[in-house]
Amino acid sequence: MTDTISAEVELGGIDPAGARIDPDSLRDVLAECDPAPLLMSLVHLTGDTALLDEFGSRLEYSRPGTHYGTPSPNALPAGQYPQDVADDIRARALEILTGSDLATQLEVPAPDLFAAMARVATSQEVDEEFIPLLREQAGFVTDERHVPVTVPPPADFEVIVIGAGITGINAAIKLGQAGFSYTVFESRDEIGGTWTRNTYPGAAVDTPSHYYSYSFELNPNWSRYYPTGPEYQKYLLDVVAKHELREHIRLETAVQSMTWSEKDQIWDVVTRDRSGAVEHHRAKAVISALGMLNSANIPDVPGLDTFGGRVVHTAEWDADVDVTGKRVVVLGTGCTSVQVVASIVDKVSALDVVVRTPHWIVPERTVVHEVPAGQRWALEHLPFYNQWFRLRSYWFASDNLYRLPRVDPEWAASHFSASAENDMVLKNAQKYLRDSFPDRPDLIEKLTPDFRPYAKRIVKDPGFYAALRRDHVSLHRASFERVTPDGVHTTTGEFIPADVIILATGFTLDFTTTIDIVGRDGQKLADVWKGGEDPRAYKGVQVSGFPNLFVTSGPNSAPNHGAGHNITSEEQVHYVVECLQYLLEHDHASMDVRPEVLDEYNAEVDKALDETVWVHTGGPVNSYYRNSSGRAIVPCPWRLVDYWTMMREPDAEDMTFVSGTGAPAEVAR
Structure with a gap:
């Protein structure tokens, strides 16, 4: 996609074409690079597969899925390299890349070598059955035709x-x-x-x-x-x-x-x-x-059509809706609702979030983070860095998580959670909720679901919890009972005055x-x-x-x-x-x-x-x-x-x- 999406990255002495790299600028770039795809890129660049043994021998390998949730004090998050290994990879990269023309010595590796590289790249065991899928999904190869192609499609097909x-x-x-x-x-x-x-x-x-x-x-x-x-x-x-x-x-x-x-x-x-x-x-x-x-799933609420302000569903958003300085009521607490609330909290005069059924919400530090300039430069210019970065993005968000929604009958018989793996998600979400509202037991109670993690979609927090801590924001564990021209009456008997009603109620x-x-x-x-x-x-x-x-x-x-x-x-x-x-x-x-x-x-x-x-x-x-x-x-x-x-x-x-x-x-x- 480099020919259709331009990268605007200012990196001092680095030639955008990747021909020559100034050491001082390169050091800053490498500090922002993920060491795992960086190491793989060095293998492609040099053709030196001994780098895999050199650095791979210093990693601890795990089975997929064993690091999800809240890790033990001495455990690293899944796929994260120890700091000393990461520092040494960046130092080696500085040595190799300084003055290099970035000519690739190793193109797409054969399956056996690819498997060895994938194991080091993820610091996890990668079984042989995953290799064809990973080669395709990481962008190393395109999907392979399986039915023999001897007959071209006729024009009338x-x-x-x-x-x-x-x-x-x-x-x-x-x-x-x-x-x-x-x-x-x-x-x-x-x-x-x-x-x-x-x-x-x-x-x-x-x-x-x-x-x-x-x-x-x-x-x-x-x-x-x-x-x-x-x-x-x-x-x-x-x-x-x-x-x-x-x-x-x-x-x-x-x-x-x-x-x-x-x-x-x-x-x-x-x-x-x-x-x-x-x-x-x-x-x-x-x-x-x-x-x-x-x-759009429009709830059937008596009086909704009598509201004197604006009513808008998130799936039918009107660009003319202005919430600045307005009293806004948001119905819903799924992925859409939390994004809306986090986005408009600084603009409104009052924000009321009406929640019928809360979701389990987990922290994700990169949800709102920009990709650093150095990382973007590496993704665009270092050989196969982008492919290995994608492989890791896929690997840790795919079958690593397969066990999480599955029920262990013996565990579930005596626990609210479905299994030991599901319990890690539960404890992670519960801890995040407690840490977010240490002095608000009322919010903790309102935001705690009564079903197991994964029974509904897990929500990654883009700033929703932080928004709920604001003085002009209120959370209601209720639903709409009826709407009048000047506001919303909830099923718990509250009246919420409003200028704008936002329905974040999803789709049918x-x-x-x-x-x-x-x-x-x-x-x-x-x-x-x-x-x-x-x-x-x-x-x-x-x-x-x-x-x-x-x-x-x-x-x-x-x-x-x-x-x-x-x-x-x-x-x-x-x-x-x-x-x-x-x-x-x-x-x-x-x-x-x-x-x-x-x-x-x-x-x-x-x-x-x-x-x-x-x-x-x-x-x-x-x-x-x-x-x-x-x-x-x-x-x-x-x-x-x-x-x-x-x-x-x-x-x-x-x-x-x-x-x-x-x-x-x-x-x-």
């Missing part, structure tokens, strides 16, 4: 993508690279998906910047360790520009319905644009990239059911999924009776134990392209998952989820993770490495096919 957010953009890139004709329909007036909606004050990604991006488009120039909404939107637009996708994207054009023609083996897709013009399109395959959280959950989708035999997806109440899919992507329809961000595909939506996007788009190529290679017109396979897969999903806090919450909880009957419909039960592996290519035995002539086709074995 048109694919329609619905949505131009992170997944739709990814699908467009990968379809284009694979040679497929495609069109992306986006109902909004700009590209970016959720980041065109979430423009409220303080809007930011709660996944690390250097990981929450495409593995094939690393960005060394993030200004913050967790990107703001506008910066992430700019990243997506830069990717679109680089890959020249605009000509394939039709903005302000909503897909209204889709009907499968068994006779023609084609989808008839109906769109309506902003002017009201209706068009019919024929597509061999359709990829829904709508995500699962699309419509839907999996493509807002579109009228009719598959084989006239069955509607909305009916099959009971209006979205009980969605079930094979691998979170395919539904029996809806051939050549691929629902990304589908049910039970979200990596809720860690990482981010970006990896799910890449896994699922890769799988879709492999499926489409499989059709071409075998002269099939369509593929459809067998009903019994779909049922068997979901039985396995439910069995695995029955071992998690998403099902056994430990207390009453209202979470979008679950439907009204308590079934977990959002989380994926597998490790990220498991899901990545199962999405490499289609399993033909799980499918039925129709040949290019319209007749049922035998499975190629």
